[in-house]
Amino acid sequence: MRAAAGRLLVVDLDLSQPKLIGSARGALAAHRQAGTPALFLLRDMSPRSQMQANALGAQAILPAEAQAPILLDKVGAMLGLLREDTPNAVLQKRFVRASAALAGLLDAAGAGGPLPVETIDDSVEAINRAADGGDLDVWLDLVWQHDDATYQHCLLVSGLVAAFARKLGFAEGDRRLMTTAAVLHDVGKARIPLGILRKEGPLTVEERGVMRQHPQIGHDMLVAQGGFSPAVLAAVLSHHELLDGSGYPQGLGADRISDPVRIMTICDIYAALIERRSYKPPMAPADAFATLVEMGGKLDVDLVRAFGDVVLGASVKRLDRLATPPGAGGAEEAA
Ligand SMILES: [Fe+2]
Ligand SMILES: [Fe+2]
Structure with missing residues (x-):
């Protein structure tokens, strides 16, 4: 579904890879500064990965395998649709x-x-x-x-x-x-x-x-x-x-x-x-x-x-x- 209003960044990254974190930080900087809300999908929900996601600007975090209704609910809520x-x-x-x-x-x-x-x-x-x-x-x-x-x-x-x-x-x-x-x-x-x-x-x-x-x-x-x-x-x-x-x-x-x-x-x-x-x-x-x-x-x-x-x-x-x-x-x- 296309956003009716606003923008949302959905980030699907393997945060157990330190190299990826470094390049993600650079890639996401402009979006973070622009205040675009970011939803992070995590391959593992360990405290370490969640902390890492928060440090990269996650406003919300879900497991990467989250079911479509949960994902859509979250996206809708973040876009202010809900x-x-x-x-x-x-x-x-x-x-x-x-x-x-x-x-x-x-x-x-x-x-x-x-x-x-x-x-x-x-x-x-x-x-x-x-x-x-x-x-x-x-x-x-x-x-x-x-x-x-x-x-x-x-x-x-x-x-x-x-x-x-x-x-x-x-x-x-x-x-x-x-x-x-x-x-x-x-x-x-x-x-x-x-x-x-x-x-x-x-x-x-x-x-x-x-x-x-x-x-x-x-x-x-x-x-x-x-x-x-x-x-x-x-x-x-x-x-x-x-x-x-x-x-x-x-x-x-x-x-x-x-x-x-x-x-x-x-x-x-x-x-x-x-x-x-x-x-x-x-x-x-x-x-x-x-x-x-x-x-x-x-x-x-x-x-x-x-x-x-x-x-x-x-x-x-x-x-x-x-x-x-x-x-x-x-x-x-x-x-
Ligand atoms: Fe039909
Ligand atoms: Fe038909």
């Missing part, structure tokens, strides 16, 4: 938590290990409580600060689904399932070759065929692991289905697509439209919403209308600042 005295601070903290949880999820998915269920639950809780705060704009601002497109998309879709489900008055249990599905919806992309996933420019027909396997792959990963609700499995498998039967992977018709899946599809397509990708500029929210409306019977018209209330509030002003005129294509593929 002060508890501002209205948005709690939401920012939740964002950092969700973001860290997502890192664990995507790492596990990519490595082929079991998905960390507790971590997923933790991020879902953070996202739903953030939605209770009601300020989708702040969530979106934080999403835009994320450098990684995959995380950005996941956090964006999850934040949108959470806000939409809340707006529609779903019960807490249903909201939990829907946000869980949103967090997991593209987990199958972890098994799509990076050459296709990160390709700059349009996909070939074959590549598109591979990309379109991600809902089935994600669904199968969850089934193989076990313990996921049927509603979550359905949303992961069917988030690219369209009501007129023109979607994939099964070409389901409206009678076989539930409301939670319809909601997810709307949020997913909208997210892909307003995201910046290497091959397309972000679309302005009003234009992205108009695109959903133009999709007509492919999406649930009543839900699209209700979605307008969620995304076309104060956000229009904020997002217009970041967006350029429409002209973006391939959003559905990117979703």
